Amino acid sequence: MEVKVRPLDCWNDFKKYRERYYKNYLEAKDKGGIRWAGSAWAFDPVPHGLGEDVYSLTGEPYGATCAFFHDFSRECLENIERQGVARDLCGYMRNYWGSIVLDKYLLADGSTVSPFPKPDFNFTIHICCSHAKWYHFAAELEGGIPTYAVDISVGPGYMLDDKKIEYVVRQLRDAIPWMEKITGREYDDELLIKAVYAEADAMSTWAKICKLNQAQPAPLEEKSMFSLYVLNLINRGDPEVAKLYHKLYDEVESRVKRGIGALTYEQFRFLTDNPPPWAFLKVYRYLEKEYGAISLGAIYTFGLAGGWIGMDEKGEKWIWEPAPTPEEAGVEITNREEALRWTAEYNLRYRASWQHEYSHWIRKQETYQMVKDWKADAMIMHLNRGCELWNMSTLEVRDYLVKNGISVATYEGNMADPRDFDEARTFNVIDSFMQSLGIEKIS
Amino acid sequence: MGKDVEKLPQIKQFREWFEKRHDYAKDWKKKNGGRVVGYYCTYCPEEILYAAGVLPVRILGSHEPESITRPYLHDMYCPFCHDTLAQGLQGRYDYLDGVTLAQSCLHMRQAYFSFADRVPNIEWSYYMPFPHGVNNPYAGEYTKAEFEKFKASVEEWTGTTITNKELDEAIEVYNKNRELMMKVFELRKAENPPITGLHAMEMVVSSQMVDKREHNEVLESFLEDLKDVEPNRETGTRLMLIGSEDDDRSFLEMIEYGINYPATFVYEENCTGARYFWDLVRPEEDRLMALAKRYVYRVPCPAKDWAVGKLFRRRFNHIESVIKEYNVQGAIIAQMKFCDPHELDIPSLRKLFDQHDVKHLTLELDITQPIGQFRTRVEAFLEAMAEEDLFF
């Protein structure tokens, strides 16, 4: 059946925000502002307390943008490898380091400028084996940038206790005077509180948007979602981001009500798993065009940018319901302490991707439930050589899904190293998989 | 005439324990009626298990080719993890009653979960959150809280109560083992060290497999006998081995015994070497806190060593003192393929060696080693060092 489709009205708002984000970081110093760099998993609201002219550069989205513009990525990767950096390390990280070594900064439209803008400080977390060490080495490459990494190794949300939360909060508490010392700024708790509210709002609203994709036809396809979810990975403490997500929510909700879909022919619904091969997003277009196959999302797009209830208290079942914001939880945040505690607990408990990295049991439940709730016909997994964290448990999950009657295809690739991808082979995998399921080409 | 180290009964004993580790554990079970727990990473507080009458044994690989882990562990995960899981799947660890992991690198995390789920004899498994940020001031307290939970789980499983008395005994036995091995290492500072890196590896790895009380007895007499050892080999270039787990005999044998340029390892900075036993538990009233501090503040694994405010790596400070104290001339960086924690340190580590004028060679380890290729590279490396000596 043919479905009504139309482009998203707020598409340009998101595009412009991204463009502005990278430019703001570049130009921060001209305006007397502050720059910090760190992982997209970092506690973004915390540096917001340093002022309204504080601009960040989060490394993973930057690395993904490099990968998307693959000629630049190749240059970065080859340059950093010449410095003796191993080729099997995180693809984003190598693009980021390569960009420093090349002394070229990539903007959202693919243009580059020199020099690479150094941050005033690095502020990150450590969940995979790379995060903190990524910025440690970046700091060395940049001549000794002050670096602070927060250890969040406290396990999944449903196993949290006060001591674990306190461990993280104490590190955040210490980060503030450290930032004050480096920047010479006085910290403003009101700005922190505002950012903490904004973060929860943006992440929970993104989760609500993802839930709307359970509709048939699905109002969004994942390739577009990549451009939407990313605001939560670059600046989710900015209230402007939450506002954009509310606007998006209203639009997507109205699409669902009016039966507007993302694809003209939706004959096959699937989920993905890892970050995509950014230089080869045509995989998604191929599936759409040839098979009317829509990617509804992934534990990646939903879980990294969204706040979800996640594993139930017993650790038995995954619940794909948006996490409560402070307002929904009836909590008022009035001071620094409460703000730090809220952001620590919200991320540790509800950021889906912080949960499933702790065991394959969690990831199995999370994925299985996602297939059911989003009414997916199958899973197409990217065995992504670019990220050891996202690739953890993927094969165990595949085994579990197959044993539970869910069809799974896998293809090898690398999210951020275009040299690690075999296009023809990937299309072959897809064709054989579709044939095995009896899905005919639509064209 | 002095003694030949190769003929010392203790060397034979270490080797036998190393080679027949599974038989040892099975015999131990028969003799003691106790349980055996496999542990995946050296951050496991073994003392707590030992205090409950459990024998902790380290899960290691066998360095034989395998292909049975590929359905569960992606091939971008390190060969060590594949090898350990293969051992479990092949039934080599069929005597284990439990398995545990003190949170470590991601590769081990997945290997552990697959092992715990897929090895049928495992009746108790425990994944312990352990800080990654061992350079932050709150890591000790957090660890202590996790050790409390670990202890409670061990008690429940074994039906025992671990009192301070048992903990003290376990700490004493473990500390003694550490002290004795540190004393052996101290002897390696000599111009002609009495033991090689191969001997050291067998000593350390066997200590990870056998009851430490027994190991201590052998170590004590070993130290006595070492006084009379007369090294009958040329020491040659004094090397430091640095990097990921390395218990592959063929690799050490090749470097120390199999090439034309003499060379001897005087220190192994890895977790099948000094990093396992360096640093003692400093007794304090709160036993679990004492244990937590030892594990948190020991020489860190690269997976846990990174900046919190200041740009420094604790492991690097340690390496610098080893270079000086052991008069290290060259370093072999033996890094497991795909091992991110180590790879992340390597460019800076090379710089550190350059600063100290220590020549270095990086080799990438796999389940089995391309010995011929390694030999050529090590030979060239040692030859270049020897030539430099001629000119300066």
Ligand code: SF4
């Ligand atoms: S390895 Fe994966 S999780 Fe770690 S920094 Fe890279 S992309 Fe992020």
Ligand code: SF4
């Ligand atoms: S070799 Fe590296 S990746 Fe493998 S278990 Fe050891 S630390 Fe982890």
